[in-house]
Amino acid sequence: MGEEKLTLKDLAAKPDLLAPGHRMCAGCVSASVARMVMKATRGPTIVATATGCLEVATTILPYTAWRVPWIHNAFENVAATASGIESALKAMKRRGALKYEHVDIIAFGGDGGTYDIGFQALSGILERGHDLLYVLYDNEAYMNTGIQRSGGTPYCAWTTTSPAGKVIPGKPQWKKPIAHIVVEHRAAYVATASPAYPLDLIKKVRRGLEAEGPAFLHVIAPCTRGWRFPTNMGIKLARLAVQTCLFPLWEAWWEDGHPVYKLSGPSEAIARRPEMKKPVEEYLKPQGRFAHLFKPERKEELLRRIQEGIDREWSLLLKRAGFA
Amino acid sequence: MSIKISEMAGWREIPVAGVAYRPSTESKTGDWRSFRPIVNEEKCTGCALCHFFCPDGAISLVNEKAKVDYDFCKGCGICAEECPVKAIEMVPER
Ligand code: SF4
Ligand code: SF4
Numbered sequence: 001m002g003e004e005k006l007t008l009k010d011l012a013a014k015p016d017l018l019a020p021g022h023r024m025c026a027g028c029v030s031a032s033v034a035r036m037v038m039k040a041t042r043g044p045t046i047v048a049t050a051t052g053c054l055e056v057a058t059t060i061l062p063y064t065a066w067r068v069p070w071i072h073n074a075f076e077n078v079a080a081t082a083s084g085i086e087s088a089l090k091a092m093k094r095r096g097a098l099k100y101e102h103v104d105i106i107a108f109g110g111d112g113g114t115y116d117i118g119f120q121a122l123s124g125i126l127e128r129g130h131d132l133l134y135v136l137y138d139n140e141a142y143m144n145t146g147i148q149r150s151g152g153t154p155y156c157a158w159t160t161t162s163p164a165g166k167v168i169p170g171k172p173q174w175k176k177p178i179a180h181i182v183v184e185h186r187a188a189y190v191a192t193a194s195p196a197y198p199l200d201l202i203k204k205v206r207r208g209l210e211a212e213g214p215a216f217l218h219v220i221a222p223c224t225r226g227w228r229f230p231t232n233m234g235i236k237l238a239r240l241a242v243q244t245c246l247f248p249l250w251e252a253w254w255e256d257g258h259p260v261y262k263l264s265g266p267s268e269a270i271a272r273r274p275e276m277k278k279p280v281e282e283y284l285k286p287q288g289r290f291a292h293l294f295k296p297e298r299k300e301e302l303l304r305r306i307q308e309g310i311d312r313e314w315s316l317l318l319k320r321a322g323f324a
Numbered sequence: 325m326s327i328k329i330s331e332m333a334g335w336r337e338i339p340v341a342g343v344a345y346r347p348s349t350e351s352k353t354g355d356w357r358s359f360r361p362i363v364n365e366e367k368c369t370g371c372a373l374c375h376f377f378c379p380d381g382a383i384s385l386v387n388e389k390a391k392v393d394y395d396f397c398k399g400c401g402i403c404a405e406e407c408p409v410k411a412i413e414m415v416p417e418r
Pocket of ligand 1: 363367368369370371372373374375389390406407408409410411412
């Protein structure tokens with residue numbers, strides 16, 4: 001993978017392609033993510049957005065925050081819509097009807113639109129090999145419709161459809177390993193990113209656009225309303241998710257029939273110095289959706305299971321990335 | 325009653341679906357704010373981190389200093405929380 005000479009200073013001077021005045025909540029990190037993704041564009045770009053917070057709140061009719069050609073179709077089919085755009089561009093190019101040498105396509109889906117409702121369409125673009133970038137902004141529940149659990153909601157998280165109480169401890173199931181599932185489709189480029197590390201995120205978007213074939217970027221996007229934390233804490237939590245190895249940063253692609261996994265900066269540092277890894281409690285405690293794990297008394301057994309789940313996934317990733 | 329497909333409207337005749345045509349910048353989200361970020365220019369190093377973290381694109385760098393656009397800043401406080409040199413302070417709006 002070639003290194004781009006992208007710097008935060010230069011990128012800061014580049015005008016926003018997602019304009020201010022959108023109606024995402026105060027402190028919404030999904031909005032920060034979308035802004036950063038758009039900073040990474042390299043030329044003419046078309047954006048498609050699945051139904052979700054980002055779609056609804058950036059295009060409250062008749063207003064739009066998008067300064068690029070943009071389309072919303074439905075909840076389940078942003079990948080299919082984006083693949084149609086790619087095919088149309090190819091056909092136009094064949095006929096000499098396209099005035100650009102190349103047009104990039106970015107599809108945005110939330111966790112509901114990606115893990116659950118849009119999964120089939122996503123799998124389809126991976127199998128058909130469309131040349132586009134799919135960005136999953138993962139706020140870990142159906143936030144736009146009122147905090148219902150999704151396939152991306154983590155174990156023990158409270159949501160309105162996985163209420164924590166005597167019967168269940170919040171969501172009883174674990175989060176679906178969506179990015180690894182995408183890797184197994186033989187995608188051209190897959191990466192995870194956190195908005196707490198803007199340059200890493202932006203470089204990965206660029207690599208995803210440069211990759212020939214389907215690229216997938218999984219971004220953690222803390223949600224002040226649904227995770228229940230003060231509006232100023234979103235970036236901090238996006239950082240803690242990485243520091244606790246709950247959401248490690250990595251890239252993957254295929255070479256000679258094998259997946260190549262590469263840990264990114266902050267996660268690679270932890271792989272080399274495991275003592276840097278923070279306990280998951282530091283990440284859970286500031287979030288109201290996990291409050292029942294600490295109040296009225298500490299749920300030691302659940303906390304132990306959560307930590308073990310993270311340790312298990314992390315050691316699996318270390319193996320894949322050639323550590324241990 | 326039967327309808328012949330050849331007599332139905334083609335895609336060229338169908339009116340376009342919902343088109344969002346007015347810029348979001350016409351709606352000033354600054355009136356959501358109950359706390360106001362104030363940048364201390366002496367302290368600000370121009371690192372640009374707050375510009376990237378701000379969900380609302382309300383911070384730009386002017387002469388290498390962070391400048392808040394109060395028309396759009398919603399007062400979330402992320403910039404103040406994340407500034408590495410604590411150059412931003414949140415003060416209550418009156
Ligand atoms: S994060 Fe702080 S130091 Fe960096 S540009 Fe913003 S105000 Fe200035
Ligand atoms: S308070 Fe929030 S919206 Fe206002 S400038 Fe700071 S980060 Fe942006």
